[in-house]
Amino acid sequence: MKINHLGIATKGIDEALDFWEEALGLKNVHTEIVEDQKVKVAMLPIGETRIELLEPISDDSPISKFLEKRGGGIHHIAIEVENIHECLEKLKQKGVRLIDEQPRIGADDCLIAFVHPHSTNGVLLELVQTKK
Ligand code: ZN
Secondary structure: OEEEEEEEEOOOHHHHHHHHHHHOOOOOOEEEEEHHHOEEEEEEEEOOEEEEEEEEOOOOOHHHHHHHHHOOEEEEEEEEOOOHHHHHHHHHHOOOOEOOOOOEEOHHHOEEEEEOHHHOOOOOEEEEEOOO
């Protein structure tokens, strides 16, 4: 397993890139709209992992709710797994509370599923299975 990316919520990706790209020197290699979560996503590789900037594209996006409650900040940590179906099944058997019992399509056409912060010491955890 490894950390696939860190998800950071922001009100505006363009403004956020002033820091991550212009000041820090990371490169935004991929921008896309993920309709399912009503977010615009920017991916900036850093070592083996990536920073994922998340900007809501609608008021009912989960990221809008997060920004309202807490302002910008770390929204989730994403762990890469070999087989997301097996991983979800195992977690379910252990009584872990899942937000997604079935994987859905995330950024970059990966399969993703979220684990509830209730079971992870308050961290929203995303499981990612990359396309082979
Ligand atoms: Zn993510």
